[in-house]
Amino acid sequence: MPCESVGPSHDEQIRMDLNAFLNEVGEPSPQDGSYVNRRRSMTNDQMAQWLCLWCKAHDVTKQSLELQIWWRDHQAADAKREAAEREAQRLRGLRRQAAAKLTPEELTALGLEGHND
Numbered sequence: 457m458p459c460e461s462v463g464p465s466h467d468e469q470i471r472m473d474l475n476a477f478l479n480e481v482g483e484p485s486p487q488d489g490s491y492v493n494r495r496r497s498m499t500n501d502q503m504a505q506w507l508c509l510w511c512k513a514h515d516v517t518k519q520s521l522e523l524q525i526w527w528r529d530h531q532a533a534d535a536k537r538e539a540a541e542r543e544a545q546r547l548r549g550l551r552r553q554a555a556a557k558l559t560p561e562e563l564t565a566l567g568l569e570g571h572n573d
Contacts (some may be wrong), residue, residue: 467500474503479525481510504530 464472465496475487475496483506485496495502511527563569 471500474500477507478503480523482521
C-alpha cells in the first residue's frame with residue numbers, strides 16, 4: 457500500500473495561521489519548536505484574543521491581506537456570537553417574566569418548579 461501525505465488538521469492549520477499573524481504584528485511571547493514550525497505556549501483562543509485586541513488598536517489595512525481577511529471574518533463571527541448571546545439573554549428574561557405570572561401549582565404542572573433561568 458503506498459504512503460500518503462496527510463496535511464495538518466483544521467485545528468493545526470488555525471494554530472499555524474494565528475502564529476504567523478502574531479509574528480506579523482510583532483507579538484513578543486517566546487516560541488518553541490523548529491524555525492519552520494514555531495509555536496507559542498498559548499491556546500488558539502488565547503492567540504485569537506490577543507490578535508483581536510491588537511487589531512482593534514491598530515490599522516489592519518497596513519497588514520497582509522490574509523490578516524485583513526482573518527480580522528474581517530473574526531469580527532463577523534464575534535458579531536454573530538454577541539447577537540446570539542443577546543437573544544439568549546432576552547429569552548431567559550422572557551421566561552422569568554412568564555414564570556413569575558404562574559402559581560407554584562402551574563409551575564409544577566409544567567415541570568418548571570425549581571428552575572431559575
